[in-house]
Amino acid sequence: MVSRRAVSRREFLKLGGAGLAGAALLGTAGCGGSQGGGKVINYFTGTAETSSQERAAIEIQVDRFQKQYPKYTLKREAVPTENQRNVIQTRLQSNDPPDVFSYDTGPGFGGVLADAGLLHSLEDAYKKKGWDIYDWAKQRATYGGTVYGVPDQVEEVIVYYNKDLVPEVPKTVDDLEQLADDLKGKGKIPFAFGDQEQWPASHLFSVGVSNMLGREGLDNILYGDDRWDAPEVVKAIDLFFRSFVKDGYYPDGVNAITYDDANSLFFSGKAAMNITGTWLVSTIVESVRDFEVGFFPFPSIDGSSISPPAGVGTGLFVAKKAQDYEGAITFIDYLLQDDTARLVMEKFNTIPAHPVDTKGLKVPGLFKSVLDDLSKSTEAGAFGYNIDVLTPQNFNDIMYSGFQDVITGSRSASEQASMLQDAWAKAKKSGDVPTQG
Amino acid sequence: MKEAGTQTEGGGQALAPRRKRGFASVPALRRQQAYYGALFVVPGLIVYLIFMVYPFLDTIYLSFTNWNGVATSKDWVGLSNYARMFADGAALKAFANNVVWVILGTISPVVIGLFEALLVWSGARASLFFRVLFFLPFVLPLVVIGIVWQWIYNPLFGVVNKVLDGAGLEGVSRGWLADPHTALYAVLIAAIWGASGFCFLILHASLQNVDMSTVEASMIDGANWFQRAWSIVVPQIAPQLTMVTAVTLIGGFSVFDIIYVMTGGGPGNASEVLATYTYKTAFEQNEAGYGSALAMLITVLSLISAFVFVRVRERQR
Numbered sequence: 120m121v122s123r124r125a126v127s128r129r130e131f132l133k134l135g136g137a138g139l140a141g142a143a144l145l146g147t148a149g150c151g152g153s154q155g156g157g158k159v160i161n162y163f164t165g166t167a168e169t170s171s172q173e174r175a176a177i178e179i180q181v182d183r184f185q186k187q188y189p190k191y192t193l194k195r196e197a198v199p200t201e202n203q204r205n206v207i208q209t210r211l212q213s214n215d216p217p218d219v220f221s222y223d224t225g226p227g228f229g230g231v232l233a234d235a236g237l238l239h240s241l242e243d244a245y246k247k248k249g250w251d252i253y254d255w256a257k258q259r260a261t262y263g264g265t266v267y268g269v270p271d272q273v274e275e276v277i278v279y280y281n282k283d284l285v286p287e288v289p290k291t292v293d294d295l296e297q298l299a300d301d302l303k304g305k306g307k308i309p310f311a312f313g314d315q316e317q318w319p320a321s322h323l324f325s326v327g328v329s330n331m332l333g334r335e336g337l338d339n340i341l342y343g344d345d346r347w348d349a350p351e352v353v354k355a356i357d358l359f360f361r362s363f364v365k366d367g368y369y370p371d372g373v374n375a376i377t378y379d380d381a382n383s384l385f386f387s388g389k390a391a392m393n394i395t396g397t398w399l400v401s402t403i404v405e406s407v408r409d410f411e412v413g414f415f416p417f418p419s420i421d422g423s424s425i426s427p428p429a430g431v432g433t434g435l436f437v438a439k440k441a442q443d444y445e446g447a448i449t450f451i452d453y454l455l456q457d458d459t460a461r462l463v464m465e466k467f468n469t470i471p472a473h474p475v476d477t478k479g480l481k482v483p484g485l486f487k488s489v490l491d492d493l494s495k496s497t498e499a500g501a502f503g504y505n506i507d508v509l510t511p512q513n514f515n516d517i518m519y520s521g522f523q524d525v526i527t528g529s530r531s532a533s534e535q536a537s538m539l540q541d542a543w544a545k546a547k548k549s550g551d552v553p554t555q556g
Numbered sequence: 557m558k559e560a561g562t563q564t565e566g567g568g569q570a571l572a573p574r575r576k577r578g579f580a581s582v583p584a585l586r587r588q589q590a591y592y593g594a595l596f597v598v599p600g601l602i603v604y605l606i607f608m609v610y611p612f613l614d615t616i617y618l619s620f621t622n623w624n625g626v627a628t629s630k631d632w633v634g635l636s637n638y639a640r641m642f643a644d645g646a647a648l649k650a651f652a653n654n655v656v657w658v659i660l661g662t663i664s665p666v667v668i669g670l671f672e673a674l675l676v677w678s679g680a681r682a683s684l685f686f687r688v689l690f691f692l693p694f695v696l697p698l699v700v701i702g703i704v705w706q707w708i709y710n711p712l713f714g715v716v717n718k719v720l721d722g723a724g725l726e727g728v729s730r731g732w733l734a735d736p737h738t739a740l741y742a743v744l745i746a747a748i749w750g751a752s753g754f755c756f757l758i759l760h761a762s763l764q765n766v767d768m769s770t771v772e773a774s775m776i777d778g779a780n781w782f783q784r785a786w787s788i789v790v791p792q793i794a795p796q797l798t799m800v801t802a803v804t805l806i807g808g809f810s811v812f813d814i815i816y817v818m819t820g821g822g823p824g825n826a827s828e829v830l831a832t833y834t835y836k837t838a839f840e841q842n843e844a845g846y847g848s849a850l851a852m853l854i855t856v857l858s859l860i861s862a863f864v865f866v867r868v869r870e871r872q873r
Contacts, residue, residue, distance in 0.1 A: 232626065375733035520825055
């Protein structure tokens with residue numbers, strides 16, 4: 120027989136207290152962390168693309184750093200990139216923010232945090248440590264005349280192609296369309312494009328307007344008084360989101376295909392070309408086994424220039440309320456050191472936003488070619504812009520949902536261009552657009 | 557053996573203190589019960605106040621400001637966020653989608669759940685199998701349901717298109733979630749399947765209390781299956797039916813997860829509902845003030861619809 124025993128108030132409180140203490144202990148243990156000694160630096164970042172890259176990130180950012188700087192313990196907290204935005208805003212306002220974090224550098228991202236006074240100025244750190252970030256890249260993390268971030272990656276949007284399916288690199292859009300028709304005839308999908316997440320379309324748009332307007336033309340819109348409803352912009356929208364859709368150059372149901380699924384079409388050889396960023400190089404190297412991959416900048420559109428979009432990806436920022444500002448600066452400085460940057464390039468095939476000696480670098484051929492191409496990015500004017508990292512969120516939202524509407528035929532290219540201009544005017548009025556210097 | 561309290565004198569003396577003691581102990585016991593009651597309620601109440609009441613009141617306040625969700629300053633803008641709502645095409649489109657969702661997404665799972673519950677209850681063969689089958693959607697989180705149905709509809713490898721193609725209906729197959737004419741309904745079908753599990757569970761449980769003698773009497777009187785179900789069984793489970801409908805109805809105005817996972821409100825804003833639009837406004841566009849006003853609209857709509865539905869139902873009874 121089960122005996123019942125009344126629990127006295129004191130026992131109840133004791134048990135409750137023990138339970139709470141246990142929960143607290145478990146909670147503390149669940150926070151994770153890294154073995155090391157001394158001061159703790161909290162680093163908040165996005166998870167790497169693949170698990171092997173995630174392991175490499177821990178090796179470089181945690182283990183190697185702690186070995187070089189034994190007085191620090193680096194606690195690395197990684198969340199999926201798409202969740203970073205929601206988490207970081209709340210964390211920075213709390214009393215326990217990360218000391219250093221990686222985040223997009225655009226005005227709708229880092230700019231908003233700087234305006235809210237949540238970021239630590241890095242003017243002194245730049246001077247003291249002599250960080251040699253490319254000027255144009257540094258400008259991307261400068262808000263209201265003060266530099267708040269350290270750009271850590273340069274990107275370019277290019278056209279990857281399957282060398283077995285594309286015998287010759289097209290020089291004009293007419294050549295490209297001819298090639299796409301041939302590929303369709305062979306039962307292949309010309310372009311691996313999926314826009315379920317909505318942002319992939321902004322890369323195509325960047326390619327289109329960068330070619331149509333060139334760097335200078337884009338500067339005149341972004342920093343001057345030119346408009347987004349210009350005929351060149353309408354042409355770019357029409358080409359990528361109406362004409363190519365109508366001609367069947369993308370897989371069916373493109374708005375319901377994810378970026379990853381579209382990439383898989385390319386990796387598996389079902390699609391011949393893939394217009395995306397250099398951030399995909401390492402995944403291509405890991406995933407493609409049966410054919411060789413090359414790349415080319417998107418060709419001239421009706422005699423336009425060829426100005427592939429390039430720019431800064433993410434940057435490193437220090438929280439205004441960082442518990443250990445010095446530690447955060449030490450960590451950034453470590454990441455910018457030549458040997459660390461070389462290691463990052465070898466492991467992740469990403470391009471740093473500062474000069475690095477690339478002699479003897481052990482990297483795949485595809486990455487080497489990308490690197491050579493991007494080395495031109497220091498030459499102003501050679502490249503266009505990746506638009507969505509420069510434009511405010513209200514503009515990006517019109518881009519993201521609007522291009523889906525153009526794809527489905529619910530909106531015309533000129534209507535979309537007008538809506539982009541309206542959103543831009545609104546952002547300009549409220550001071551949310553980027554500044555040049 | 558003498559029983560206590562039966563003695564004339566001593567017993568009277570014995571009864572008196574016992575009675576006195578008994579009367580005196582009632583308020584003490586109540587006080588003790590109230591004390592323990594409060595002890596158990598207070599932690600929950602504190603949690604409720606902190607995590608429900610305070611954010612709710614704060615949201616009302618924020619809806620009158622232009623806070624961007626990050627800045628320390630919040631400027632009072634009066635009713636302008638509410639005025640903006642009525643001129644915002646995207647918000648009106650989201651509201652219209654919500655109305656479709658509430659109507660179809662409330663009626664369908666309740667009807668399906670009721671039919672499934674009656675089928676199992678009426679002793680159909682393999683009822684255990686059907687019980688598990690119908691119960692299954694209840695145990696799956698909506699996010700999982702969303703992901704699975706996203707695969708089902710996938711234009712590259714989805715089952716729906718494969719079956720249609722196999723049946724020679726290539727002209728019908730399409731990117732169901734990519735087409736603005738089908739996206740909302742495709743998500744709705746997944747959500748109806750998900751919600752039917754809950755309806756089945758509650759209604760099946762309520763059917764166990766149906767008075768079988770009335771059912772048997774109606775059978776003797778010659779009522780068919782539908783007549784028995786509609787006139788004898790359903791009135792007996794009316795309270796549970798009301799509860800299930802009210803819960804599904806309220807959920808219809810605050811639906812978020814399955815749409816966010818399956819379409820993100822797209823293509824364009826074809827499947828946007830108020831909750832996904834609110835999320836985008838508040839957390840992606842950094843317009844927390846306006847987002848709060850939209851959140852208040854969802855709350856008011858949910859409360860009104862639930863109140864009206866329950867009142868109508870009570871009047872009918």
